Amino acid sequence: MRTVFKNGRILDPSQELDVIGSVIVEDGQVVDLGEDVEIGEFDEIYDCEGLWIAPGLVDLHAHLREPGGESRETIKSGTQAAAAGGFTTICCMPNTNPPLDTPSLVDFILDKASSPEAGGIFVQPIGALTKGQLGKELGDLAALKMAGVAAVSDEGGPVQDASVMMRAMEFCLQLDLPIMVHCEDLNLSEGGCMNDGPTSAMLGLPGIPRSAEEIMIMRNGVLALNTGCRVHFMRLSTWGGVEMVRQFKYLGAPVTCEVCPPYLTLTDEHVGEFDPMFKTTPPLRTEVDIDILMQGLADGTIDAIASDHSPYAPFEVEVPFEDAPMGMSTLESALGVILTHVTAKNVLSPLETIRKMSTAPAEILGLDAGSLIPGKTPMAQLVLIDPHLEWVFDATRTFSQGKNSPYHGWSFVGKPVLTFCGSEVYRDSLFNEERYELAME
């Protein structure tokens, strides 16, 4: 089987490649690419003129909810949503019920993800850092690593005890296992449900101060610096956090960090009159934070963009703001948001955009993804993006079961239109069928 992606703009940050050319896939693997490749005979061909051909997007941070949260999302619906969002590899977070703290659960997820009904993309489980994600005792991390987790994390229930975290880092250094940290001092954020600021004061909602995030970035950064353990900061939301990560990198700490689309586009003012679609953790901040996060993206302080896909069932969201869960369903809007609000504003070039959403996240966790170099990944993972396509995001028509999107009704320019992971796994209804041709026998 020979598949040709012809005459597109190839954007592959793993080889600093930005050229008009073609990509040849044989039996599910990239075999050749570039300006002057021989197209030769083929079984199927995609005319990519005007489109970007990029390595499939890689998400460091998604919640698939299964097991235990099937009313919110399943591995099937979540991987389908990811494929529709242009992702070919996603990391799923361990805060399921039960939490992902045993090898058998890792197997369960990998099995489900590779079943024919699922989205046809790779799922990379992230293990729980502590037993039951309770922040007290270390989990069986060696067993989890052998079962195939790429990193460990206690996600939204972060370890509060610094000595537990220090020992975790020492142990993970030995295992060469990165720790992904959500930075929140739970004493400072207790009871809070949005950014502590003028809007929370006006609405009479308890606020979460920015120091709740900054203090934990500082603590975790210091521990990473002193232990040498690789630490990845998840979903930065504050300008102070960006400055601290910058400083830790300067000091040589083995840290990386991500930002998520909502923190680059939305502020606490969007909460408006108690709209629970805009409730998330860490909370949406301010325009100043957006400015510094954008700078951090541009200057490389922020390594990656992750979706933080957090789907919820409708009934969970139709409650008073304080009772609503924190999180947003984002896999299918992520690239549209970034292309429209980051790339189009020249914060990132097209190549850098793909780096932040594919190559860099793959490198952070050492995943077989994020590159079109022949043989580099076990299976060809690529996405075709139409950078000029204007579309309106409709949260009611998503593959994800989570309809809790802050972007419902937003217009975007640029969309993933076809996702390929060994074979075609998603074709958008806006993909022009004339671009595809099967060779006649």
Place this chain on the structure above:
Amino acid sequence: MDAGQIQELLSLAARLKDDILHDRKVSAGRRRTIGLLFFENSTRTRVSFEQACNYLDFRIVNFAGSGSSMNKGESLKDTILTLKHERLEAVVMRHRSSGSAQLGQGYFGGPLINAGDGQHEHPTQALGDALTVLERKGRLDGLKIAIVGDVMHSRVARSNAWLFSKLGSEVRFVGPRTLMPSSMGLLPGEVHYDLRTGISGADVVMCLRLQKERMTDGRLSSIGEFRRLYQVNRATLKWAKDDAIVMHPGPMNRGVELDDMTADGPKSVISEQVSNGVFVRTAVLKWIFEDGGAN
């Protein structure tokens, strides 16, 4: 609500008060069925709405949060939808969560009166307070209103600030930093951490209830500390205008927010606030039906 609507309501309340005090019948039109939906404990507000319904000859359906289907895990949405389909014509709701009134209104469709939602708003309290000040001062425009105490957790503070500022008063928030939101920029009022400057020259000193919780959540060390810095009493009241009036939305902690002598003294209008609470609630209930159910 804009200033015009508030004034309309206040003059309706004044008229109804006059009628009620002179034993003239105020009910008119159909007997409506009103649901009193109190998810959070309340005595004065609930009784005052009941009394308002009595004057208007409306029927009341009482629904308390405890002992109801909410205890069986029913959501606010389903509770409200049930009441709607049981054909209640208006609902008066108190709920512990900020924003719950707006959410409930969306599901109910018809008139829903907010009787206090979390720390957000308590509009009928503010209307009663405004009527009280209006009776005593003859105007609201240009008055200096100092709201003193736990501003952070007070829906009364927020509703009063909005209402009085819309009608031309100058609002000040006075309280300790631990009980004042860090950014007050979207609320209409000047912030003071010092009682003396806060109430200096004030026409109205409005105390807020201090909850005992504030001592356990680390925001205040003791009642004594609060009393030392923020109690409105004979000595501190001298900083306000000579003819200043003192208010409290209740329930009051005697000897904490106010000393006994001030609470019961000639400057106190606390009992008038309670009576006027009934009259403004009568006005609101009458108005929503006569005005086609506008909220």
